[in-house]
Amino acid sequence: MENIGSDLLTVFWIAAALAGIGLLVAGAERRVVVYYDGTDMAVTGLAVILPLIAWGLFETRLFESEAFNWAVRWLVSPTLVIAGLICMIANFKSAVAHNRSIVLGLLVGLFKFVFLVLTIIVIIGQLTKLAEEETSFGERVIAILIVVACALVSRAMINGPEVHASKGWQPDDGELC
Numbered sequence: 001m002e003n004i005g006s007d008l009l010t011v012f013w014i015a016a017a018l019a020g021i022g023l024l025v026a027g028a029e030r031r032v033v034v035y036y037d038g039t040d041m042a043v044t045g046l047a048v049i050l051p052l053i054a055w056g057l058f059e060t061r062l063f064e065s066e067a068f069n070w071a072v073r074w075l076v077s078p079t080l081v082i083a084g085l086i087c088m089i090a091n092f093k094s095a096v097a098h099n100r101s102i103v104l105g106l107l108v109g110l111f112k113f114v115f116l117v118l119t120i121i122v123i124i125g126q127l128t129k130l131a132e133e134e135t136s137f138g139e140r141v142i143a144i145l146i147v148v149a150c151a152l153v154s155r156a157m158i159n160g161p162e163v164h165a166s167k168g169w170q171p172d173d174g175e176l177c
Contacts, residue, residue, distance in 0.1 A: 023111045028156045032108055033098040034115070036160030040098075044091045044112045048120065050084035088113070098160055100169070115157065119150050126150075 027034035035041040054077040061069050091112055096105025126143040129135055135143070164170075 019107065020111055020114065023108060024115070024153075024157075027159055028153075030159050030162045030166055032104065033095070033160045033163045034108060034112060034157040036094060036098045037158060040091075040094050040160070041112075041116070041154070041158060043087050043094070044116050045120075047084050047087035047091050047113065048117055050080045050087065054078070054080035054084070098164075119154055123147055123150050 023032065023034070026032045035044070057072050057080070058077040062072055063069050092106060092109035095109035095112060096102055099105045099108055126146045129143045130140055
């Protein structure tokens with residue numbers, strides 16, 4: 001008997017990758033708003049970073065006092081997770097508002113999140129490689145070029161005013177946030 005589930009999963013990941021590449025190209029060509037501005041990118045970044053910080057705080061014992069550790073674990077960590085969830089909702093709300101389409105906005109909102117996570121992983125990986133002593137000069141140059149390429153692609157994804165201008169939209173037309 002054939003394993004159709006595995007094939008469907010492969011097809012799903014290929015479709016998701018193609019959709020991501022399509023949104024990357026559409027954003028670079030100023031056809032869809034990926035990040036309206038730097039603040040929009042920062043909000044998406046907070047949706048990624050705040051839960052990670054909460055997890056780190058929840059798993060560590062920062063203080064000698066059990067009362068302080070309890071407060072960090074059961075008050076600060078959940079607050080950071082909730083703030084991250086609020087940023088995630090704001091990410092999707094912004095994507096829908098700036099693209100003026102619910103379906104496209106939800107796809108772009110998911111793309112924004114995945115794009116930023118992958119970019120952060122690549123940049124951290126390359127900076128880690130730069131910090132290693134046994135890294136050769138050529139490897140360091142390649143790592144720097146990859147970090148610069150990530151920064152340039154990220155900058156190209158901040159395209160809201162250009163997309164709105166190219167489509168003739170006024171800045172306040174149809175915005176939800």
